[in-house]
Amino acid sequence: MQFLSNLIGGVSLGSVYALIALGYTMVYGIARMLNFAHGDVIMVGAYVVFFAFCSGGMNPLLAILIAMAVCTLLGVTIERIAYRPLREAPSLAVLITAIGVSYLLQNGALLLWSANPRAFTSVVSIPPISLFGGRLTIPGNTLVNVVVCLVIMVGLWLFVNRTTPGHAMQAVSEDRGAAQLMGINVNATISLTFAIGSALAAVAGALLCSSYPMLQPTTGAMPGIKAFTAAVFGGIGSIPGALLGGILLGVIENLSKAYISTQISDAIVFLVLIVILLIKPTGLLGKKRVVKV
Amino acid sequence: MGQMLAVKNINVYYGSIHAIKDVSFHVDEGEVVTLIGANGAGKTTTMHAVSGLLKLQSGEIDYCGTVISKLPAHKIIRLGLAQVPEGRRVFSGLTVQQNLLMGAYTRKDGKEAIQNDFDMVYDLLPRLKERRSQPAGTLSGGEQQMLAIGRALMCKPKMLLLDEPSMGLSPLLVKEIFQIIRNVNRQGVTVLLVEQNAKMALEIANRAYVLETGRIKMEGEATELANNIEVRKAYLGAQ
Numbered sequence: 001m002q003f004l005s006n007l008i009g010g011v012s013l014g015s016v017y018a019l020i021a022l023g024y025t026m027v028y029g030i031a032r033m034l035n036f037a038h039g040d041v042i043m044v045g046a047y048v049v050f051f052a053f054c055s056g057g058m059n060p061l062l063a064i065l066i067a068m069a070v071c072t073l074l075g076v077t078i079e080r081i082a083y084r085p086l087r088e089a090p091s092l093a094v095l096i097t098a099i100g101v102s103y104l105l106q107n108g109a110l111l112l113w114s115a116n117p118r119a120f121t122s123v124v125s126i127p128p129i130s131l132f133g134g135r136l137t138i139p140g141n142t143l144v145n146v147v148v149c150l151v152i153m154v155g156l157w158l159f160v161n162r163t164t165p166g167h168a169m170q171a172v173s174e175d176r177g178a179a180q181l182m183g184i185n186v187n188a189t190i191s192l193t194f195a196i197g198s199a200l201a202a203v204a205g206a207l208l209c210s211s212y213p214m215l216q217p218t219t220g221a222m223p224g225i226k227a228f229t230a231a232v233f234g235g236i237g238s239i240p241g242a243l244l245g246g247i248l249l250g251v252i253e254n255l256s257k258a259y260i261s262t263q264i265s266d267a268i269v270f271l272v273l274i275v276i277l278l279i280k281p282t283g284l285l286g287k288k289r290v291v292k293v
Numbered sequence: 294m295g296q297m298l299a300v301k302n303i304n305v306y307y308g309s310i311h312a313i314k315d316v317s318f319h320v321d322e323g324e325v326v327t328l329i330g331a332n333g334a335g336k337t338t339t340m341h342a343v344s345g346l347l348k349l350q351s352g353e354i355d356y357c358g359t360v361i362s363k364l365p366a367h368k369i370i371r372l373g374l375a376q377v378p379e380g381r382r383v384f385s386g387l388t389v390q391q392n393l394l395m396g397a398y399t400r401k402d403g404k405e406a407i408q409n410d411f412d413m414v415y416d417l418l419p420r421l422k423e424r425r426s427q428p429a430g431t432l433s434g435g436e437q438q439m440l441a442i443g444r445a446l447m448c449k450p451k452m453l454l455l456d457e458p459s460m461g462l463s464p465l466l467v468k469e470i471f472q473i474i475r476n477v478n479r480q481g482v483t484v485l486l487v488e489q490n491a492k493m494a495l496e497i498a499n500r501a502y503v504l505e506t507g508r509i510k511m512e513g514e515a516t517e518l519a520n521n522i523e524v525r526k527a528y529l530g531a532q
Contacts, residue, residue: 167395168398180365180367181378181445183370
């Protein structure tokens with residue numbers, strides 16, 4: 001029973017990783033860049049929820065919606081100002097810029113909101129569920145994490161595979177030049193991708209801080225790196241891959257904490273990533289890009 | 294029948310390489326015009342300059358009275374100038390039907406009109422109909438070429454740019470593709486065709502330009518060029 005509880009905890013954490021991983025994987029799939037500032041957008045989203053809900057007393061759903069709007073604006077602005085001018089630049093330049101934006105956001109938050117950790121009140125008010133005569137308790141947070149993650153995944157999958165803007169995204173992801181020849185505005189498509197990824201980051205920020213109720217300017221950094229790992233793990237560029245990678249990562253991390261060591265659980269997570277990439281370099285669900293001459 | 298496309302003294306650079314040098318040509322409404330030339334002569338570069346994927350260093354391109362050389366590619370297609378790119382470049386993860394829908398991406402004239410054009414494309418290219426729900430990546434080379442042509446037709450172009458449609462296809466399929474191009478032209482679509490297969494291209498074209506290391510070397514009626522001794526030696530394999 002203890003094992004089941006740890007497993008469920010892992011799935012819950014993994015759901016949040018999956019939500020964050022979506023932002024990485026979609027941006028990589030469409031814009032072919034790693035947006036290392038993504039984790040810090042989560043942090044900004046969490047602060048917005050904190051001020052609106054935890055200290056402002058606003059309705060939690062409304063607070064999350066506001067955070068989504070703020071993060072969408074932030075993500076699109078970052079793309080417009082920092083990444084778009086580098087569209088034709090070597091990928092290393094874009095990567096370094098993304099790391100720069102990440103530091104900018106962290107230090108901006110430090111300046112605005114100080115380094116003092118804030119106690120985050122959970123946005124979830126659902127009571128825990130008791131199963132097997134009280135031997136297994138599933139916290140309300142866990143339920144919400146998993147349900148929100150699944151609903152968003154299904155919604156996004158339908159959007160990408162069943163709508164014209166979704167098909168346009170796939171077209172840009174496969175062949176930017178050919179997509180332009182169809183009349184698809186590549187810049188607008190990339191903006192849309194950043195908007196979606198950043199809105200999901202706000203949701204992930206609220207959920208993350210509801211499960212781990214401490215918020216500070218570096219809150220997004222580690223989950224960001226782990227979600228990036230999850231995206232690579234599942235196969236970067238793949239939406240189902242982000243879900244699978246996120247959940248697996250969460251489960252591995254939680255089980256390592258429970259049965260091996262809380263101190264080296266992160267090391268184990270990254271070790272598993274290295275092993276997977278050695279065996280399957282494209283990640284679990286990643287496709288090999290065939291380059292035809 | 295007036296000039297539909299006028300390329301005026303364009304220069305295009307690929308990095309530091311001066312790929313297109315002072316090239317001028319024009320295509321009249323209803324014509325099939327071909328640009329022939331060897332590998333690396335600048336044919337595809339010229340195509341990309343027309344469709345807006347490459348920017349000009351100098352010169353101007355007019356299409357139906359509009360200067361298009363300053364417009365981005367995704368706006369040029371809205372004017373009815375579609376390109377079938379070299380190497381087909383179909384979206385392999387999307388189905389045949391979805392690829393065709395991407396071709397109709399810019400259209401705002403309603404589902405019914407688009408449905409009519411689906412029927413038209415499937416009529417012209419019946420093989421695509423059989424494979425409509427198959428991912429484009431699973432099609433054969435010839436079928437992918439047909440899809441690339443069908444996809445471009447879905448935007449209801451007034452003019453079609455075709456870049457090496459015969460590349461990598463068997464002689465029988467090449468014939469079929471050229472027959473399709475001829476049919477498209479008969480339906481009123483003006484065609485600019487870039488080809489290495491000069492023999493086939495000169496057979497269906499009204500006029501032709503010969504491109505050599507980034508410059509126009511010769512121009513004239515297609516039949517005339519097909520009998521020109523230099524062209525025969527260089528491009529048609531005559532001794």
